[in-house]
Every structure is written in structure tokens, then in C-alpha cells.
Amino acid sequence: MIDIQEFVARRACFIDQMDLNSIAIFCAADELTRSHDTEFPFCQNKNFLYLTGFNEPQALLVLTKDALGNGQSTLFCRDKDPLQEVWHGRRVGAELAKEKYAFDQTFTLEQADEQIVAMLKHKSSLYTVHNENDAFDSQIFDWLSAVKSGVKAGDKAPSQLIDCSGMLAEMRLIKSQAELAVMRKANEITANAHVRAMKNCQVGMFEYQIEAEVHHEFAFNGARHPAYGSIVAGGDNANILHYTDNSDVLKDNELLLIDAGGELDGYASDITRTFPINGKFTPAQKEIYQLVLDAQIASIEAIKPGVSFAQLNDIVHEVFTKGLVELGILQGDFDTLMEEKACKQYFIHGLGHWLGLDVHDVGDYDIDENRRQNRAFEPGMIMTIEPGLYIPLDAEVDDKYKGIGVRIEDNVVVTENGYENYSLGVPKTIADIEALMAS
Known part of the structure; x- marks a missing residue:
């Protein structure tokens, strides 16, 4: 408060x-x-x-x-x-x-x-x-x-x-210590909701049943309402960015993407996790998931005052382009693929956005003629970092990758010397997710 x-x-x-x-x-x-x-x-x-x-x-x-x-x-x-x-x-x-x-x-x-x-x-x-x-x-x-x-x-x-x-x-745009305290608590509640979803997920459940688990955790802990329409997307539904039907059956050997955040005292949280419905990643799922995680970690670790979203995007594009070439999903010369932003075929949204009283909060991004977001980060800014890769069933790729959609999203505040990640309460490494779901 x-x-x-x-x-x-x-x-x-x-x-x-x-x-x-x-x-x-x-x-x-x-x-x-x-x-x-x-x-x-x-x-x-x-x-x-x-x-x-x-x-x-x-x-x-x-x-x-x-x-x-x-x-x-x-x-x-x-x-x-x-x-x-x-x-x-x-x-x-x-x-x-x-x-x-x-x-x-x-x-x-x-x-x-x-x-x-x-x-x-x-x-x-x-x-x-x-x-x-x-x-x-x-x-x-x-x-x-x-x-x-x-x-x-x-x-x-x-x-x-x-x-x-x-x-x-x-x-x-610049949050006070009191605002950051509320948003840290909102992230704690939301992280617990994602953990609850992982623990309770089973093959054969409906997406809306997992949504109910998430919303229960929000409301029971004081975040009476979601900050936005929760996305609970199994399998190929994850390749619909704003999927909110949440009505399908959860299937074996598919992933479940949950993008959900509780609102506390008017302030939003916004966390996304993707995990295997049966508790175990397939080899192909591991490859895509680890690539997204590598890109997210690399971009978060670069956050500090003076850095911009444009610079973080460059990091993510490099990680994605290199990784997608290694997996055979992209073909061609690396430098040419980078110049053409070829990874955007599969990374089809922005890297992140400001967060606060609105989930897509107000604040200038200083966007130039090339659509690069050049606003220099300052202490007290809080943002989402949410790289994702989306490979729908009709994509022209190896069959083992079709229908995989992965997004990993954390809420990160810029500090005087770097950053603080508010979303660490919910696991995101492959080993930690599988261990939690097996417990």
C-alpha cells in the first residue's frame, strides 16, 4: 500500500x-x-x-x-x-x-x-x-x-x-521505492501462481482449469484481479500471441505456455513461463526452449543505466540467429541473416515493454525511423523481457519442431548499477522446471 x-x-x-x-x-x-x-x-x-x-x-x-x-x-x-x-x-x-x-x-x-x-x-x-x-x-x-x-x-x-x-x-515511468515494493509483491504472488500451475498440470486437463489455479492464487493472496486476460495456451495454441480462449484439452508431449500476471493495488505484474504438460521436455522442445532461455538471460544480464531496448534486441537477434542456424531452421550466411533480421520470422513480437499501473505502461521509447527503441534506461524503470520463438504446425521446418511455441518473460527493474529481476520465484531452467513438476 x-x-x-x-x-x-x-x-x-x-x-x-x-x-x-x-x-x-x-x-x-x-x-x-x-x-x-x-x-x-x-x-x-x-x-x-x-x-x-x-x-x-x-x-x-x-x-x-x-x-x-x-x-x-x-x-x-x-x-x-x-x-x-x-x-x-x-x-x-x-x-x-x-x-x-x-x-x-x-x-x-x-x-x-x-x-x-x-x-x-x-x-x-x-x-x-x-x-x-x-x-x-x-x-x-x-x-x-x-x-x-x-x-x-x-x-x-x-x-x-x-x-x-x-x-x-x-x-x-520512473517508479518510487513504494511503487517498486508493491510491484515486487505482485511478482511474488504471480510467481507462486505459475508454480501452482506447474505443480497441478496434468495431461487431460483443460486449459481453463489451469487458468483457475492461477487466478485462485492471485485472489487468495490479495491480487484480486488479473492485470490482463490470462493466456493459457497448450501446444500450437502458444503460437497465437494473444490466445485467451483457454478452452482446449492439454495433451501429452506438448508444451503449455502461461502468460499471466496479478494486479496488486493497481500495479501490474506480467510473467510468462512455458513448460511440458507431462513434466518432461522432449529433445526438440529442449532445443527451442534452451535457445529462448539463452536469449533471455543474455539480454537481462546486459540491463543497466544507459542501455536501451534497441541494444537488448541486437543481443537477442544474434543469439536467435546463431541458434536457429545451428538447428537448421534458418539457412544462409550469418551476417546476411542478421542484416535481414531473419529470426523475426519466428520471433514475431517486441522484446519487452514498460510495466506499471498499466501492463503495457506509459512512457516514451524514443523510437527512430528504423523502429529502434533508443530510450536510455534509468534507475527506477521497470520492464518486461520476453523473447519467444513460435513455430506453428504449418511452418516449413523439421516436423519435430512444428507446433512448438515458447516465451519466457520476467519483470526487471533498472537499478543504480544494473538490474534486479523480480520474477525469480518461478523456475525457468529445464532442470528446475522438471524437478518442480516431479516433486
Whole structure:
């Protein structure tokens, strides 16, 4: 759990970056209807959560900065309502929210129109996250129109509308020690879930039964919801990158790829392991698996401040190209194959991504015209490293490799002198996996 003073500090940091005499307005998420009159479990807008820690729908955050540089935070939220709370759950209410979440002032949602129009008057700049919520974008322009309607009385609306998504992305990209502690715990829970899946996997089970084992471990330990749709893909299903049907029978002598992560206090984990359904790798599976593991280890060991995803990709491409040539899956001159990025025929996605409040978290990668991600790593960045090789049944390769899909994914944080791998709680060497599944 992140202390409320960290949210206060985040708001202050954002206000420091705002122009003098400006205002920023952010909206919470709405509840989403699943079917008729039932809703999906509520998931807060992650920018709103980052700045407030407030986890109710239909709220607004307003940050203002006056001409002297003084900042103020204001929350608008649903009022206490005993009847609604009996049916739908307790609300914090404006009065308690001020104290509990350390805002400078709070109002009910019913007061929002009047108060926000007053706050907008005579401000020079308005910061929002553009195109995030159509209804909210429309509401912003309604408030601006209300200010402009008073122009004859001397009222002025902000002349600059600034998309602040980039500002927030840069703040969110570098994690605090409190954030890293939550993400380390999320990885511990997720690692235990993957271990549970390995221990319970048997030929003849359904993919969804393994999914249930994983989700049980998440929820039982406080990660109430998966951070994304869990992938439990047996055999050739592993060659569908975002396979989420999870409905097939697990077969003997095939691999099972599980890409699943629990969400804890709003923060995602994202771990992938691939292992033999019957507990023993075949010789061909070993060859592909070890190649992916070698590439992953080589790239993780290179992580330190100043290194980039582009450099890590070069390492992985070299390992994959050399290994696929040795296995006879690629043919040709090594240098030519490297130049042509021939391994991308089988390594068909990126090496990794930022991780945080979103599983594919915000933050610039500094992508150049050649699509190379040149952003230099800094301490506090956390990312996934997830090389994979995918050889579908219709691939033109030796039959023993057909239908094999392997991905190995860890969550790695950049430290002052190198890295820390948060995902070590779940085995990934061939020997360790087979030993665990035999125990």
C-alpha cells in the first residue's frame, strides 16, 4: 500500500510543471456495463489513480496554479447516499475524502459545474489528457463555453489547451521505492501462481482449469484481479500471441505456455513461463526452449543505466540467429541473416515493454525511423523481457519442431548499477522446471 503523502507529492510535482496561472482537470473512470444491469469489476483510470489514490467512479480532480506559483488540489466526488450505499456499496463522500486523501478542498459532484467554471475563469492554460474519455472531453468544452458566455462581463477562458499525457507518462515511468515494493509483491504472488500451475498440470486437463489455479492464487493472496486476460495456451495454441480462449484439452508431449500476471493495488505484474504438460521436455522442445532461455538471460544480464531496448534486441537477434542456424531452421550466411533480421520470422513480437499501473505502461521509447527503441534506461524503470520463438504446425521446418511455441518473460527493474529481476520465484531452467513438476 502506498502512503497517501506520496500521492500528495505527485500532485505537487505535476503542479510544479504547470504554467503559471493554469488549471488541470482529470476524470475518474466510469463503471462499465457487462450485461443489462450488471457491471464489470471497477478499474480506476490509471492517471487519476496515480494522482489521487482515490478508487471510486465519477470523480474529478482539479489542480490549479496561480500567477505566483501557488498550487491547490480539489476533488469532486459522489456524495454520501444511504439508499445507494445499501444497494451498491459504501462511498467515501466529499467530507471524509478531504481528510483521508489530503486534498486542499473537496466538493460533491453536484457542485462541479459551478465550481469548475469559476476556477477556469481568467486562467491562461488548461491541461487535460486528450481523447481519453469522449464524454469528459465534451464536458470540458461545455465548461469552457460557460466561461466564454461571460465575456461581456470580463470573463476569459484559457487560451491554451495542453495535452498533459506526456507529462504524466514521464512521471509514471520512473517508479518510487513504494511503487517498486508493491510491484515486487505482485511478482511474488504471480510467481507462486505459475508454480501452482506447474505443480497441478496434468495431461487431460483443460486449459481453463489451469487458468483457475492461477487466478485462485492471485485472489487468495490479495491480487484480486488479473492485470490482463490470462493466456493459457497448450501446444500450437502458444503460437497465437494473444490466445485467451483457454478452452482446449492439454495433451501429452506438448508444451503449455502461461502468460499471466496479478494486479496488486493497481500495479501490474506480467510473467510468462512455458513448460511440458507431462513434466518432461522432449529433445526438440529442449532445443527451442534452451535457445529462448539463452536469449533471455543474455539480454537481462546486459540491463543497466544507459542501455536501451534497441541494444537488448541486437543481443537477442544474434543469439536467435546463431541458434536457429545451428538447428537448421534458418539457412544462409550469418551476417546476411542478421542484416535481414531473419529470426523475426519466428520471433514475431517486441522484446519487452514498460510495466506499471498499466501492463503495457506509459512512457516514451524514443523510437527512430528504423523502429529502434533508443530510450536510455534509468534507475527506477521497470520492464518486461520476453523473447519467444513460435513455430506453428504449418511452418516449413523439421516436423519435430512444428507446433512448438515458447516465451519466457520476467519483470526487471533498472537499478543504480544494473538490474534486479523480480520474477525469480518461478523456475525457468529445464532442470528446475522438471524437478518442480516431479516433486
